[in-house]
Amino acid sequence: MSERRIGLEKKKMLAGYVYIAPWAIGFALFMCYPLVYSLWLSFHEVVGVGNFELESVGWDNFNKAFVLDTQFIPLFISVIQDAVINTPLILVFSLFIAILLNHNIRGRAFFRAAFFLPVLIGSGLAMQQLLYAGVGKDTLVNGIGVPDEVFLYMGPTFSQIVFDMLSRLTIIFWKTGVQILLFLAGLQGISISLYESARCDGATEWEMFWKITLPLMTPIILLNLVYTCVDSFTDINNRMMVYIKDTAFTNIQMGYASGMGWIYFMFIFVLLILVFVSTRRLIVYTGEK
Amino acid sequence: MKSIPIPKSKQQLTAAKQTAVGSKVKAIRNNSLVSRIGSKSRWISLIYRTFVYVILIDLAFVFLYPFIYMVTTSLKHPVDLMDFTIKWIPTSMAWENLYYGMKGLQFMTHFNNSALIAVLSVIGQVLSCSFIAYGFARIKFPGREALFFLCMFTMIIPPQTIIVPLFMQYKTMGWLDSVLPLIVPSFFGNGLRGALFIFIFRQLFRGLPWELEDAARVDGCGSFKVYWKIILPLTPPAIVVTTLLSLVWHWNDFFEPSIYLTSEEKFTLPMMLPRLYQSLDTLTGSSFEVFSLPVVMAATFMALLPMLLVYFFLQRYFIQGVERSGLVE
Numbered sequence: 001m002s003e004r005r006i007g008l009e010k011k012k013m014l015a016g017y018v019y020i021a022p023w024a025i026g027f028a029l030f031m032c033y034p035l036v037y038s039l040w041l042s043f044h045e046v047v048g049v050g051n052f053e054l055e056s057v058g059w060d061n062f063n064k065a066f067v068l069d070t071q072f073i074p075l076f077i078s079v080i081q082d083a084v085i086n087t088p089l090i091l092v093f094s095l096f097i098a099i100l101l102n103h104n105i106r107g108r109a110f111f112r113a114a115f116f117l118p119v120l121i122g123s124g125l126a127m128q129q130l131l132y133a134g135v136g137k138d139t140l141v142n143g144i145g146v147p148d149e150v151f152l153y154m155g156p157t158f159s160q161i162v163f164d165m166l167s168r169l170t171i172i173f174w175k176t177g178v179q180i181l182l183f184l185a186g187l188q189g190i191s192i193s194l195y196e197s198a199r200c201d202g203a204t205e206w207e208m209f210w211k212i213t214l215p216l217m218t219p220i221i222l223l224n225l226v227y228t229c230v231d232s233f234t235d236i237n238n239r240m241m242v243y244i245k246d247t248a249f250t251n252i253q254m255g256y257a258s259g260m261g262w263i264y265f266m267f268i269f270v271l272l273i274l275v276f277v278s279t280r281r282l283i284v285y286t287g288e289k
Numbered sequence: 290m291k292s293i294p295i296p297k298s299k300q301q302l303t304a305a306k307q308t309a310v311g312s313k314v315k316a317i318r319n320n321s322l323v324s325r326i327g328s329k330s331r332w333i334s335l336i337y338r339t340f341v342y343v344i345l346i347d348l349a350f351v352f353l354y355p356f357i358y359m360v361t362t363s364l365k366h367p368v369d370l371m372d373f374t375i376k377w378i379p380t381s382m383a384w385e386n387l388y389y390g391m392k393g394l395q396f397m398t399h400f401n402n403s404a405l406i407a408v409l410s411v412i413g414q415v416l417s418c419s420f421i422a423y424g425f426a427r428i429k430f431p432g433r434e435a436l437f438f439l440c441m442f443t444m445i446i447p448p449q450t451i452i453v454p455l456f457m458q459y460k461t462m463g464w465l466d467s468v469l470p471l472i473v474p475s476f477f478g479n480g481l482r483g484a485l486f487i488f489i490f491r492q493l494f495r496g497l498p499w500e501l502e503d504a505a506r507v508d509g510c511g512s513f514k515v516y517w518k519i520i521l522p523l524t525p526p527a528i529v530v531t532t533l534l535s536l537v538w539h540w541n542d543f544f545e546p547s548i549y550l551t552s553e554e555k556f557t558l559p560m561m562l563p564r565l566y567q568s569l570d571t572l573t574g575s576s577f578e579v580f581s582l583p584v585v586m587a588a589t590f591m592a593l594l595p596m597l598l599v600y601f602f603l604q605r606y607f608i609q610g611v612e613r614s615g616l617v618e
Contacts, residue, residue, distance in 0.1 A: 019424020026477025034451035261450035
């Protein structure tokens with residue numbers, strides 16, 4: 001009897017590996033091997049263009065990126081700057097909008113559909129076309145209905161700053177679709193009875209937000225943080241991506257491109273580890289894992 | 290204290306869900322507190338609700354703006370475009386913009402390319418990611434957690450890091466300038482954000498009751514049959530979410546197609562957008578640069594139209610799906 005049981009268990013275990021197999025193959029072929037090869041490549045450089053003849057160059061590519069290349073560091077910094085400024089704003093706004101949408105309002109379906117729409121154009125070329133056409137510059141000003149007189153009153157320099165901030169915000173808004181949905185899903189998951197009992201104890205909406213909603217949303221905030229970071233680092237409008245692509249395929253410096261790719265990857269990796277470590281104590285997990 | 294008078298519809302909604310204890314609590318609250326605070330808090334509630342609506346409508350405008358702009362601009366004659374008093378509604382509809390836009394994109398050819406890549410990738414990702422997720426969610430085996438961590442870890446690998454080796458790999462495999470590099474990884478749970486979809490499916494599968502599976506197994510179902518006949522049909526929310534996101538991301542993807550596809554007749558629809566002027570110039574034999582914004586917008590709109598239509602039909606299920614897919618535990 002017991003022997004047969006073990007046999008079954010073993011069979012089941014094997015079945016588990018069968019299910020994972022497609023992923024393991026895909027991972028090996030399309031992720032792991034290229035990643036390792038890319039690391040190896042970053043210590044080499046193409047010398048013969050025709051048949052990709054490679055030559056070992058040691059740490060030269062990394063040296064080039066950090067010391068010689070005048071473009072890499074400024075681009076890298078601007079990408080990091082964008083991510084650092086945009087990510088918290090995206091998180092705050094999407095949480096704010098999700099909370100508004102979670103109210104029992106009329107036309108909820110319409111609003112939800114509307115707020116997800118920019119994802120359809122999100123990072124695609126269509127968005128680039130729209131941005132070239134100047135959409136995004138005055139959207140928020142029109143949307144909120146700020147009268148021109150306000151800008152006149154503020155004076156040219158200050159109004160320019162405000163204007164730039166508003167256009168930046170507009171583009172940030174258009175990147176919040178997926179995050180809003182994730183937050184909404186999370187908000188729906190919080191049990192109503194928690195709020196009910198808090199109300200009975202005389203808690204205000206404000207208190208309930210800080211004591212119930214926010215703590216219970218921390219896992220989703222973390223998920224969104226990771227998603228937003230990764231998203232902003234791999235966005236098509238991200239100039240770093242364009243630069244790496246040009247280096248590899250226009251200038252045929254594949255080793256150098258791989259090196260830059262790895263610097264980029266290591267940066268994201270370290271950043272996310274820092275995020276995980278520093279937020280570990282703040283995250284509230286409910287229920288069993 | 291503004292929260293005490295709950296809006297009527299919400300009250301009804303929650304009342305339906307509440308147990309006897311809950312409704313008793315509500316009754317107490319209604320009797321004592323509301324009467325004490327009375328009309329003052331009703332005013333606050335009204336102001337609060339108005340405020341919420343104003344913000345929502347404002348924000349909805351901001352979110353819809355690119356679409357409204359795209360549609361109205363694409364229907365403008367050049368004359369209307371220059372006239373700044375005409376902001377939204379053109380004096381006459383310039384339908385020919387759409388025609389030129391379609392011509393410039395060579396719509397049918399590139400629509401077929403895009404559709405082929407997107408649809409096959411979606412099928413691949415839905416099938417493979419759910420299959421893999423079933424293994425991660427419902428079968429215990431040694432090393433499962435580590436493998437799952439590795440799988441999630443692939444989410445943060447930027448495509449530009451591995452693009453060069455992949456390019457060389459596909460070159461030796463002879464896959465360049467074909468749709469294979471864009472489709473095949475999807476069937477192995479990779480492709481665009483495959484790990485995210487595995488995560489979505491796994492979250493949902495984990496929440497399903499074990500009794501279902503046990504019953505099926507007692508009746509002699511193998512694990513594949515359990516996955517295919519029981520678990521997968523129970524998860525339309527995750528399937529809709531995955532389908533729509535995967536479709537949109539593959540449709541809009543530019544980075545990978547622009548590297549793997551080299552001959553123009555194989556380009557995807559969005560890849561034609563930057564070539565629009567060029568293609569229109571050769572088409573009409575004249576320079577389209579002047580007053581071409583409406584045509585560009587018309588073409589952009591056409592390139593997005595399939596996604597808009599799909600979203601229009603799926604959005605109800607999609608949003609329900611996100612709420613129920615247990616994306617978040």
